[in-house]
Amino acid sequence: MAPADEWKQPLRPADFGSPRTDLAGVTHRSGGFEQIYQSAAVKPPRTAYSILQVAEMTNSPHLAGMPPEVRRCALLMALEAAHMDSDQLLQDAMLRQRALNDHEDTLQERLRSFEAVKAAENREIQAELDRITSQHVARIQTNLDAVAHAQDELQGWQELKRQECQRISDAASFCVPPAGVSGMHGLAAVLEHASKPRR
Numbered sequence: 001m002a003p004a005d006e007w008k009q010p011l012r013p014a015d016f017g018s019p020r021t022d023l024a025g026v027t028h029r030s031g032g033f034e035q036i037y038q039s040a041a042v043k044p045p046r047t048a049y050s051i052l053q054v055a056e057m058t059n060s061p062h063l064a065g066m067p068p069e070v071r072r073c074a075l076l077m078a079l080e081a082a083h084m085d086s087d088q089l090l091q092d093a094m095l096r097q098r099a100l101n102d103h104e105d106t107l108q109e110r111l112r113s114f115e116a117v118k119a120a121e122n123r124e125i126q127a128e129l130d131r132i133t134s135q136h137v138a139r140i141q142t143n144l145d146a147v148a149h150a151q152d153e154l155q156g157w158q159e160l161k162r163q164e165c166q167r168i169s170d171a172a173s174f175c176v177p178p179a180g181v182s183g184m185h186g187l188a189a190v191l192e193h194a195s196k197p198r199r
Contacts, residue, residue: 033100040099044092049084051093 037044044050054075063071
């Protein structure tokens with residue numbers, strides 16, 4: 001199961017035991033909340049009417065459009081006819097809200113554990129990435145050093161070539177007749193003179 005899908009799965013009763021590093025999801029259907037209520041440390045009392053039934057009654061189409069005070073009186077009349085104590089309903093509401101808050105605390109703790117595990121994994125991945133990056137940077141530097149060494153060798157050879165050419169030019173200048181040496185400088189002029197056909 002992909003990590004993103006874990007949020008979509010309903011909690012099982014075993015999920016309320018020891019802390020876990022994975023995150024089980026909670027459905028937003030009423031069945032999901034009822035499971036939370038029944039799994040709470042202090043369960044709502046079993047009565048003929050619950051605060052959830054009162055919530056359904058407030059949304060009844062029979063009360064639609066009525067002023068709030070009229071709806072309140074109608075509900076109180078219905079509860080009185082059912083011999084339902086309002087204090088029990090308020091206690092039921094309190095316990096359900098407490099169950100939801102406790103469940104939220106559990107999810108928050110699971111999230112913190114989940115974040116800690118993933119943060120540790122990310123640190124390991126980053127360390128591996130840094131190690132690999134360091135190796136590749138070293139290889140790049142080795143290549144750059146090799147290129148710089150080759151360039152130095154070429155420049156060194158070019159300097160030796162310049163000296164050799166100068167030595168040849170100096171020697172060749174002695175081979176040119178004195179009349180032809182006048183105004184000639186360097187190997188190019190000497191060789192040019194030497195390449196001319198003799199008469």
